[in-house]
Amino acid sequence: MEEVLTNPSAGYYLHQEVFGAAGSFITSPDVSQMFGEMIGIWSVSLWEQMGKPRKLQLVELGPGRGTLMQDLLRSTLTFKDFSKALSIHFVECSPALRKQQRRALQCPSEEKKHEGGDRPAVENSRSQRFETNVAWYLDLKDVPRGVPTIIIAQEFFDALPIHQFQHRLSQKTPVGWCEKLIDVDSRQANPFRFVLSSQPTAATLLYLKKRLNWITAVEEESIHHIEVCPKALQVSQEIAKRVAEDSGGGIIIDYGKDEPVTDSFQAIRNHEFVNVLDKPGTADLSAHVDFAAIKRMVAETASPTVSTYGPIFQQEFLAMLGINVRLEALVKDASDEQGEKLQLGYWRLVGEGPPPWLSEGDDGYKIQGMGKHYRVLAIADSKLGAPACFRQ
Ligand SMILES: C[S@@+](CC[C@H](N)C(=O)[O-])C[C@H]1O[C@@H](n2cnc3c(N)ncnc32)[C@H](O)[C@@H]1O
Structure with a gap:
């Protein structure tokens, strides 16, 4: 699974147009700008709980096209001290996607540090649009230590080999x-x-x-x-250690279960499920995330200095962050066509099943709400108390 997805010459993520209408699938950040905006609100709130540190590392694991981070940074610009404190750290194995992430944040210059191998271990740049330093790594272990950190993993864990x-x-x-x-x-x-x-x-x-x-x-x-998924347990352990030593928290958003996962290995090509063994490297492979195992791993690694919260449904998470209010504000200034698109995107993020105002045969009826399919788990420094949306 790891080879098929990340092999430097033939891996699925390394050479394909994987996201959006032309690719295999569409993810929440590309469904609506509101998704990244809500993660922005959650991050600002956690930064406030952390005592508003003057330096904050915002780490994203597997940032795809960079859309989530772009929306997060744009929508939090009004929180000036938060924006000023930020440095961005992307963990991304795909050079093609790194290029798209650079474009999303307007990072023209690049300084690559090779440490053997054919892929740069670290790339450093600066976002001209958001005036913040941006760096890329192959592994979370390579991201600098010693600075308060918030880690975002949106549809990253499902890509890890099982x-x-x-x-x-x-x-x-x-x-x-x-x-x-x-x-x-x-x-x-x-x-x-x-x-x-x-x-x-x-x-x-x-x-x-x-x-x-x-x-x-x-x-x-x-x-x-x-x-x-041993790699998921290893990454969770790494998140827990960082959060314990440097303070901060992490958020994992993905499809999965709060119990053992039995048989979920799947392949998607052009928005359709296909045989997982068919033409390796041409379809996205993924598996449901075992949130219960992640919680146990964190508890074994860093309890009681680090706590886990949830998982809760994406529907609940986004509602508590105020996605309804944001939708209303956006629709007010939108054309009819834009308004419909916003409504549909909103439904896709928080709804269940097809949009209830459409009937079979209508455009968009095939869309399935992700609201109760996706779950959100937080891992945070216990001293901070429960992060926004979660109960102690
Ligand atoms: C399913 S995509 C999700 C992208 C994005 N978070 C979104 O929701 O649109 C998985 C992302 O993780 C990256 N990725 C997958 N396996 C990885 C690994 N082992 N190391 C680093 N990045 C990886 C992929 O290149 C891609 O950016």
Whole structure:
């Protein structure tokens, strides 16, 4: 999954037009400017809880086209001390997307630092539009330490590679949990196929054991498939350590569950679900995020200095930040056509199912609300109390 998405020469994110109508899918920041604006309000509020530090690192993991950050920075310009305190840090593996992010923030000059390998480890630039320093990294571990930090991960965790495990059923002796692997059968037109390991693999012993420790024996009995994402746990651990040592918080917005994820591995090409093993590198691969595992990992890493909050539904999160009020303000100054677009975008972010004012056959009826499909989890320095929208 990692190779298919991020391989430097053939990875899906490295060479494709992945977002929007021409790409495979559309994400919340590109649905409506209101999404980035709401994350901006949440960030300003957390910065205030942190005691308005004079220096603040705003880190975004997997910023895509840079739309969220552009909307966030534009809409928070009126909070002058917040804007002045900011430096922007993007964790992005794709040179093509880095280029789009530079364009979004108007960062013309670039200074690249190669540390071996064919991809620059660090790129530094400055946003002419927002008058703030911007830097790019390949990994969160490379982002400087020692400065209060807010970390945003919007649809980043779903792109991280998973392992799948399945109960191997045997009539004679039960083998137990085995790993789903990918085999090559070169006689077939599509040479890739799933196979189940004949016995537990190293990953079964290492990753699955940890995940199963976090559920009861009764819960385990009811599950026959399970997914584990070690990289998601590693990134969550890194967020928790930073928040504990440097102060601040992080927010993870994604589709997923607050319980073990059973079988969610999926591929999307041109807005349609396709076979995950078909033409690797030409479709977006993702898996649902296991928020329950992230919470347990953070608790093991940094409790009680760091707390997790949620996950809550995106619908609830955006409503509490005042998206309704923002919609009304935008619609007031909009043309009829723009107003309709804003309404549709709003529905897509907070609604469930198709827009209720449309009927089958109408343009836009196929749109599905993300309101209860996406969840939001916050990880924050416990001293700050619950971040906006979350209960203690
Ligand atoms: C699904 S896209 C989401 C983009 C954006 N946040 C949005 O919502 O529109 C995932 C993003 O994470 C980046 N990405 C995926 N895996 C990565 C990795 N291992 N390291 C760094 N960036 C990664 C992709 O290049 C892309 O920018």
